[in-house]
Amino acid sequence: MKLMVRNAGKRFGERTILKNVDLMVEAHEFVCILGHSGCGKSTLLNMIAGYLLPDEGELLVDGELIRGPSKARGMVFQDHALFPWYTVLENISFGPEVQGAGKTEAKEVGRQFLRLVGLEKYADQYPAELSGGMRQRVGIARALASSPDILLMDEPFGALDILTRDMMRRELRRICEKLKPTTLFVTHSISEAIYLADRVVVMKNGVIADEFKVDIPHPRTFDMPGFGEAMQRIEHVLMENELEEAIQ
Numbered sequence: 001m002k003l004m005v006r007n008a009g010k011r012f013g014e015r016t017i018l019k020n021v022d023l024m025v026e027a028h029e030f031v032c033i034l035g036h037s038g039c040g041k042s043t044l045l046n047m048i049a050g051y052l053l054p055d056e057g058e059l060l061v062d063g064e065l066i067r068g069p070s071k072a073r074g075m076v077f078q079d080h081a082l083f084p085w086y087t088v089l090e091n092i093s094f095g096p097e098v099q100g101a102g103k104t105e106a107k108e109v110g111r112q113f114l115r116l117v118g119l120e121k122y123a124d125q126y127p128a129e130l131s132g133g134m135r136q137r138v139g140i141a142r143a144l145a146s147s148p149d150i151l152l153m154d155e156p157f158g159a160l161d162i163l164t165r166d167m168m169r170r171e172l173r174r175i176c177e178k179l180k181p182t183t184l185f186v187t188h189s190i191s192e193a194i195y196l197a198d199r200v201v202v203m204k205n206g207v208i209a210d211e212f213k214v215d216i217p218h219p220r221t222f223d224m225p226g227f228g229e230a231m232q233r234i235e236h237v238l239m240e241n242e243l244e245e246a247i248q
């Protein structure tokens, strides 16, 4: 799987939200899209998901134009968007079943991903009976169970308390070491981006301002060599010109 965004632009009415966005994501790569609120991160992710079409340029997966949503691109949202009337296992088995697996096979796939996120004991519970972190783990398992070519995550841990958020980052990395899914992860936390990503793409005002490869070995901790320096470099790009713009 290779994702290519070429010279993509998006407007809402008169407002240009994204311009000249070029981005390539290789198979098994984990890319974080980082930027301040309103810079266009979700708009870009929604175009890759196929929920929005670009006004300029094109988006391709393995050379095929993205024309709409597809099971090949699994999305995990901040509010996890689980079906409240389905059990945890039914939520996870839903994708494989819709894709044509028999009921028993879909349940088996569901159980396998439930084990992966450590929630096998909660198979028959309903989402409302779980904590926020557990619900988000179900959301991740559900997205992975449909075997997407690319996993799209839009601030998936944004609504969690800080301790749960730390735990979920570790959990996600553990899953990534095991399955190596190609992942695009949107965040406005610099440390989260450096903790998770192979590459951090920094967006500002609808354009890609810079990108950084992160070579720190996993499992990462914030005090590892290179972490602080990466924080400073990215912070610098994010803050550059902000002061001037604020004064004008």
Ligand SMILES: Nc1ncnc2c1ncn2[C@@H]1O[C@H](COP(=O)(O)OP(=O)(O)OP(=O)(O)O)[C@@H](O)[C@H]1O
Pocket (backbone or CB within 6 Å): 012, 017, 035, 036, 037, 038, 039, 040, 041, 042, 043, 044, 188
């Ligand atoms: N459907 C829409 N119609 C009109 N304007 C929109 C629409 N969706 C987003 N916008 C505007 O586009 C801009 C970029 O929004 P987007 O959600 O992509 O930003 P973001 O970087 O993901 O922000 P956040 O981190 O706060 O989620 C914002 O100013 C937003 O108000």
